[in-house]
Amino acid sequence: MPTGDGSTPIDTLESDRHFQIWRYEVGHAQLLLRSVKSDHHASRIDVLFKAVKAIDLPTTFDGLRIEREGDQYAVSEVG
Structure with a gap:
């Protein structure tokens, strides 16, 4: 189901890329994880x-797994 801003909620995501906490905004209650461009x-x-x-996460992930659990998400490192 689209969220209204062009994005789509997901139930699972798995990637072997390097991710890091890029931004956490307390006032907007938003957390951004990012994997940057590279060679x-x-x-x-x-x-x-x-x-x-x-949130209770490390600041970086070598591989990322996100799984929806009801109305929450579990975020963990792959591997």
Whole structure:
């Protein structure tokens, strides 16, 4: 189901790319995880979480797995 801003919510995501916490905005309750462009990757990947109530994550991930669990998401490192 589209979110109204051109993005689509997901149930699962798995990537072997390097991600890092790029931005956390308390006032807007948003968390942005980003994998930047590199010599090996021609595009950037942004994963934006809205209505964030709590986070307990490392600042970087070598590989990323996101799984929806009801109205929450579990974020972990792949591998």
